[in-house]
Amino acid sequence: MEKQSQREVKKEQWKEMAKVWASYLPPAKPSKNEIKFWEKELKKLPIKKGISFKALVLGSTPEFRDLLSKYKVDTTFVDINSDSARAMTSLLKLPKNPREKFVLSDWLHMPFAKNSFDLVLSDSAQDNIKYSEFKPFFKNIFSILKPKGLWFFGAVNVKKKDLLTFEQYINLYKKSPKIFKDQRNYWLNFFRLCYNSEFYDKKTKTYNFKKVNNKIKELIKDGVLPKKAIKDIGFGLDYQQVLISEQDFKKIIKKYFEVDDEYQDKSHLAMKIKWTAILKPKK
Ligand SMILES: C[S@@+](CC[C@H](N)C(=O)[O-])C[C@H]1O[C@@H](n2cnc3c(N)ncnc32)[C@H](O)[C@@H]1O
Secondary structure, eight states, X not given: OHHHHHHHHHHHHHHHHHHHHTTOOTTSSOOHHHHHHHHHHHHTSSOSTTSOOEEEEESOOHHHHHHHHHTXXXXXXXXXXXXXXHHHHTTOSSOOOTTEEEEEOOGGGOOOOTTOEEEEEEESOGGGSOGGGHXXXXXXXXXXXXXXXXXXXXXXXXXXXXXXXXXXXXXXXXHOGGGGGSHHHHHHHHHTTTTOTTTEETTTTEEEHHHHHHHHHHHHHTTSSOTTHHHHXXXXXXXXXXXXXXXXXXXXXXXXXXXXXXXXXXXXGGGGGEEEEEEEEOO
């Protein structure tokens, strides 16, 4: 029962999330350069008409779906929340892919047979599931990918050397609030706080955005920060996400996947907190 109510709360969060998705900039979603990279890689695959080729998108990411639509790839996108899927569909830039279908499902219990897909695409999907479920999640994707299949994989990845203390974060804002007006800088710096013990639960590997908000609110109450700081450097939703490093990902996936290639978008400093890789199942 408790589990079910937690899932409902999550659903509400995603409705809100979908509304603001359009205003989000990378690294919160795939960047234009990342999509260009994926396009280049996609074109190397046998996606031409007449050949069976099946792609699976984890979530409703409009950027991936537009890319697959451009080449009319047989696509299935899977999302646990139909409202979110509908909202994301409204954000597609290209006409809807006639070869696309939606499956309402949890990524941990997808109704697909072994070796069903040639390609899986996901951007920060695993951030939304419990860390304790990472192993079954990766095992599941391994299982539904064909032996020669690939996974276009994106994850937030903050390196230890880039971390900020809360004090450094606040000082950065006080010194130059303008920096945070560029949303990409905001994401970069907000994520640079992630592994602070006040905000990060080491057991569940979860970064709690609300705890950052609470500390900002305290500083506003004490007159240290202006009222607008909560909008400038806080996060509007009660949200948590699972975050681990690239090294930890590599350790977890080792049993099932090898890294075939990696890509770093250098168009903006904020992209340094992304790990973008092509994963190949060890089959
Ligand atoms: C921030 S996105 C992350 C995934 C991807 N980047 C996307 O754009 O869809 C969150 C989306 O993933 C969906 N989602 C979250 N947890 C899920 C799960 N366990 N199974 C299936 N979909 C899930 C949400 O409903 C939402 O549409």
